Structures are given as C-alpha cells and as structure tokens.
Amino acid sequence: xxxxxxxxxxxxxxxxxxxxxxxxxxxxxxxxxxxxxxxxxxxxxxxxxxxxxxxxxxxxxxxxxxxxxxxxxxxxxxxxxxxxxxxxxxxxxxxxxxxxxxxxxxxxxxxxxxxxxxxxxxxxxxxxxxxxxxxxxxxxxxxxxxxxxxxxxxxxxxxxxxxxxxxxxxxxxxxxxxx
Amino acid sequence: xxxxxxxxxxxxxxxxxxxxxxxxxxxxxxxxxxxxxxxxxxxxxxxxxxxxxxxxxxxxxxxxxxxxxxxxxxxxxxxxxxxxxxxxxxxxxxxxxxxxxxxxxxxxxxxxxxxxxxxxxxxxxxxxxxxxxxxxxxxxxxxxxxxxxxxxxxxxxxxxxxxxxxxxxxxxxxxxxxxxxxxxxxxxxxxxxxxxxxxxxxxxxxxxxxxxxxxxxxxxxxxxxxxxxxxxxxxxxxxxxxxxxxxxxxxxxxxxxxxxxxxxxxxxxxxxxxxxxxxxxxxxxxxxxxxxxxxxx
Numbered sequence: 001x002x003x004x005x006x007x008x009x010x011x012x013x014x015x016x017x018x019x020x021x022x023x024x025x026x027x028x029x030x031x032x033x034x035x036x037x038x039x040x041x042x043x044x045x046x047x048x049x050x051x052x053x054x055x056x057x058x059x060x061x062x063x064x065x066x067x068x069x070x071x072x073x074x075x076x077x078x079x080x081x082x083x084x085x086x087x088x089x090x091x092x093x094x095x096x097x098x099x100x101x102x103x104x105x106x107x108x109x110x111x112x113x114x115x116x117x118x119x120x121x122x123x124x125x126x127x128x129x130x131x132x133x134x135x136x137x138x139x140x141x142x143x144x145x146x147x148x149x150x151x152x153x154x155x156x157x158x159x160x161x162x163x164x165x166x167x168x169x170x171x172x173x174x175x176x177x178x179x
Numbered sequence: 180x181x182x183x184x185x186x187x188x189x190x191x192x193x194x195x196x197x198x199x200x201x202x203x204x205x206x207x208x209x210x211x212x213x214x215x216x217x218x219x220x221x222x223x224x225x226x227x228x229x230x231x232x233x234x235x236x237x238x239x240x241x242x243x244x245x246x247x248x249x250x251x252x253x254x255x256x257x258x259x260x261x262x263x264x265x266x267x268x269x270x271x272x273x274x275x276x277x278x279x280x281x282x283x284x285x286x287x288x289x290x291x292x293x294x295x296x297x298x299x300x301x302x303x304x305x306x307x308x309x310x311x312x313x314x315x316x317x318x319x320x321x322x323x324x325x326x327x328x329x330x331x332x333x334x335x336x337x338x339x340x341x342x343x344x345x346x347x348x349x350x351x352x353x354x355x356x357x358x359x360x361x362x363x364x365x366x367x368x369x370x371x372x373x374x375x376x377x378x379x380x381x382x383x384x385x386x387x388x389x390x391x392x393x394x395x396x397x398x399x400x401x402x403x404x405x406x407x408x409x410x411x412x413x414x415x416x417x418x419x420x421x422x423x424x425x426x427x428x429x430x431x432x433x434x435x436x437x438x439x440x441x442x443x444x445x446x447x448x449x450x451x452x453x454x455x456x457x458x459x460x461x462x463x464x465x466x467x468x469x470x471x472x473x474x475x476x
Contacts, residue, residue: 027313028232029239030320031246033438035360035383039315061199065206073224074231075313076355080209087206091199130214133363135316 004057012058012162016051019161020044020067024074039139041146042116044071045086046154049112052093053100054164064090078132081123089119101166105152113148120144221348229350232309232321239310301414303337303445304328309353318361318381319344322444325352335406335413335447341435342366342406342419343444356444359387359419359434367409368419368432373397376407379419379432386423386431400424404432414449 023044044067051059068083092115093100100108120140127134134140159165213220254261306324324330326349334346336356344364348355357364364381368389375397377389392398402422408415420434 024313025235025238028235028310029242029246030308030311030441031243033308033311033318033320033358033441034385035315035318035438061195061202065202069206069209073227076224076317076319077314078210079213079220079224080206081213084203084206084210087199087203091203126210130211132214139316 004055009057012055013060013063015161016047016059017063017067019047020071024071027075039142039146041143041150043147043150043154044068045089045116046112046147046151047158048086048090049093049115050151050155050158051162051164052090053097053108054159054166055162056094056097058162058164059090061087061091061094078127081126085119085123088122089115105155109148109151112151116144116147225348225350225353225355228321228355229325229353232353233323236309236323302448304330304448305443305445307443308441316362316383318358318364318383319347320356320358320441320444321353322356322446323353324446325350325354327351329448330354330446333412334449335417336444337417337447338436338441338444340418340437342413342417343436343438343441345412346446358438359432360385360438366413366419367407368404369407369415370398370422371403371405373402376409377404377430379404385438386425386433388425389422389430389432392430395430398422398430414447417447 027040048059048064065083065087068086069080071077072079072082100111103111120143124134124140209220304324306322306328309321309323311321312319322336330346330349332346332349332354336343336345342359344356344358344361345366346354347357358381359366359379360381360383362381362383364379364387366379368377368379369375370377370389370392375392375394377392379387380390381387389404400421400423404419404422406413406415406417406419418435420432420436423431423433425431
C-alpha cells in the first residue's frame with residue numbers, strides 16, 4: 001500500500017487477471033485427448049492467497065470472484081462453486097491478514113495448507129450434500145498436496161512479477177520505492 | 180490525518196464487506212441453480228463458451244500446431260521401421276479389401292433376393308476441435324459446430340473410424356462433445372459375433388469398461404463392439420472398438436477412434452423417430468383439394 005500509485009495498482013490487477021486467463025488458456029489447448037491422469041495444482045488459487053497476504057490491494061474481491069467464475073464456466077466445473085470457495089478462502093485471509101503478515105514463512109505455509117484443506121473439504125461437502133458428482137478421494141488428496149507443495153514457488157514467482165513482499169508492510173517508516 | 184485515513188479505510192472496508200457477502204451469496208445461488216435446474220445452467224454456460232472460445236482460436240492454433248510438430252518430429256525418429264510396418268500392413272489390407280468387395284457384392288445379391296429395406300445412409304457434418312475440457316476429471320471437447328449448423332444435442336460424434344462421444348450442450352456456433360471416456364458417459368453397445376448387449380461406461384481411463392454383460396463365456400478379447408441403437412439416442416452399428424481384457428480382469432473397450440490425434444470430428448446427423456405431423460400426407464399421392472378437405476373433417 002505504501003507508494004502504490006493508481007497506475008501501478010491497475011497494472012498489477014491487470015497482470016493478475018491476465019495470469020488467470022493464461023492459466024485457463026493453457027488448460028484448454030487441445031494437445032491430447034487421451035485421458036492421461038495428469039492432475040494440476042490449483043496454481044491460481046495459491047497466487048490469489050499469496051497476493052492477499054502480500055498486497056491485498058492488487059486482488060480485490062470482485063476480481064477474484066470474477067476470475068474464478070470464468071474458470072468455473074470455461075473448464076466445465078460445477079458452476080459457481082469454485083469461485084465461492086476461492087472467494088471465501090481469500091476473504092478469510094484478508095480478514096486475518098495481520099496475523100499472516102507477522103508469521104514466518106513456514107508458519108504461513110502450514111496455515112495456508114490448513115485453509116486449503118478446509119476449503120477443499122467444504123467444496124466436497126457441498127457437492128455431496130447436493131448429490132453432485134465428486135472427484136475420487138485419491139485425486140483430491142493428490143491435488144491438495146501438489147497445491148501445497150507448489151506454494152513456495154508461487155510466492156517466489158509473484159514476488160518477482162508483482163514486486164511484492166511481506167517485509168515492506170511491517171516497516172513503520174515509509175520505504176523508498178525501487179525505481 | 181491518520182484518523183481520517185482510518186475512517187476512510189473503515190468506510191471502504193465495510194462497503195467491501197457487504198460486497199463480498201453479496202458476491203458470495205450470488206455464487207452460492209449460482210451453484211444451487213446449477214444443481215436444481217442443470218439444463219438451464221448448462222445452456223447459460225454453453226452460451227458463454229460460445230462467445231469466448233471461437234475468439235480464442237487464433238491464440239490456440241500456434242500452440243497446438245507447435246505441439247503437433249514436436250510429435251511429428253519424434254515420429255521421424257522411427258520413420259524407417261514405421262515404413263516397413265506400413266508396407267506389411269498395406270499388403271494385408273489389400274487382401275482384406277478383396278474379401279470386403281466380394282462380401283459386399285454377395286451381400287447386395289442376397290439383400291436383393293430378400294427385398295430388404297435398409298435404413299437410409301447416415302450423413303454427417305465435420306467440425307474442428309477447438310479446446311479440450313481442461314480438467315483431468317472431465318473428458319470432453321468443444322467443436323466449432325453449433326445450432327446454426329443444425330447440430331442437435333445427443334448426436335454421435337466420430338473421428339474417421341470410430342465413435343468418440345456424443346453432443347452434450349449446443350451453442351450457436353460451438354458445442355461440447357462428451358467423450359465415451361468420461362465417467363458420465365454410458366452408451367448401449369452390441370458385442371459383435373455373439374450379439375451380446377452391454378453398456379460402455381467411461382471411467383476417465385483410455386479404455387472404457389463394458390458393464391452388464393449377460394454371459395461372459397461368449398465374449399473374448401478381439402470381438403468387435405458397435406453401438407446397438409437401443410434407447411434411440413445413437414444410430415445402430417457405429418464402430419466403437421474391440422474388446423480387451425484389462426489387468427483388473429474386467430472387459431474393456433479398446434477404442435477404434437484415435438484420441439491422440441483428434442483434430443476433426445464427424446457429427447452424425449440422426450433423428451431416431453422423425454415426427455409425423457401430417458399423417459394424411461404420409462402415404463399415397465397428393466389428393467385434390469376438395470377431397471382432402473372432406474378427409475380432413
């Protein structure tokens with residue numbers, strides 16, 4: 001928030017959105033139609049969570065909701081459910097943001113893992129309650145662990161791409177913006 | 180100034196809080212709509228896909244072409260052995276072609292003797308695959324044929340040889356093909372020499388399972404599988420593949436369609452029971468006006 005010009009905010013929001021659209025695009029490219037059993041981590045959810053902790057201005061709630069709604073629709077997921085879960089998880093983080101900013105990285109990683117597990121269980125619960133088809137348990141666990149494993153990489157990547165870090169926030173005196 | 184700032188933050192904060200709450204409720208409502216009125220929700224989804232996906236094609240083409248080039252390049256590696264293999268196969272095929280021609284002639288003669296009325300030949304439209312489903316748990320693709328091309332939900336989609344799936348969801352200019360490998364796909368089939376009926380059920384693997392087989396003794400790996408046409412969704416006698424015995428000792432179908440190179444699909448035009456709206460015009464010559472009106476009353 002320190003030294004964020006409106007232009008920079010808009011640029012980074014656009015970057016976040018473009019990243020999401022690119023992710024959907026990569027998943028949709030028809031390279032092979034053979035069922036190959038490849039399970040992808042939920043990269044975009046991890047990006048959103050890491051950004052909410054680091055600089056929540058870049059990921060307003062409407063942008064998260066909109067992006068995940070698009071991905072739900074285009075990727076033939078249960079409509080609205082993925083967006084609901086993602087928005088819920090991110091807004092939970094936003095409410096409790098100070099605690100996460102103070103945490104060391106391993107603590108943050110662990111908490112993110114727990115939140116992700118809770119979010120995944122809630123999503124499965126909603127599917128079961130409404131008698132919808134769910135993915136098998138093993139696939140759920142594989143995706144969950146992959147997502148958690150990929151989190152440090154995501155944090156590294158977004159700190160370069162969005163030029164965000166947690167340290168800037170905790171310093172009380174204004175920090176000179178890198179030029 | 181600090182307090183003013185704080186107030187400002189609180190004000191926008193509470194606004195955002197309301198916004199989040201509304202957004203969450205809307206999303207949950209959307210999910211419930213999807214569960215309760217699934218066809219309508221899927222129509223909305225298809226309409227949106229119809230807007231978006233055809234516009235993405237320009238970006239898709241370079242990527243998919245590049246991946247094809249990589250695959251082709253890999254196949255240059257074994258070009259000699261492939262060539263030899265193809266020659267041998269061609270030789271065998273020539274023999275089969277001869278046999279097929281003779282059988283066709285014999286079949287035609289026999290049909291003529293029996294005065295059998297055959298079904299009309301099926302016609303088809305070809306379309307291009309735009310995207311795949313983008314998810315491990317869903318086996319489907321979007322093709323560039325839609326309502327404007329006359330595509331109707333439920334029609335069968337094939338590649339050059341075998342059954343690929345059926346149309347599930349039609350937009351104006353695009354539609355979704357649900358593959359036979361998807362877990363929600365269940366298709367009645369016939370296993371050929373023994374005429375055993377079975378259900379071809381996808382399970383997210385490359386070889387769908389064959390369920391509800393009556394007598395396992397009459398089936399052996401290598402038998403041909405064709406659609407049975409039961410249920411009136413698919414035409415009968417579309418080639419599906421061959422029976423194989425999986426490692427879990429379950430009968431599975433080795434699909435005739437080549438899912439690795441699925442660029443174009445044929446959508447089979449088929450209307451199982453054409454609606455008869457004007458029975459008086461069904462048989463016989465067109466009646467003169469006066470007579471027709473009498474009959475009508």
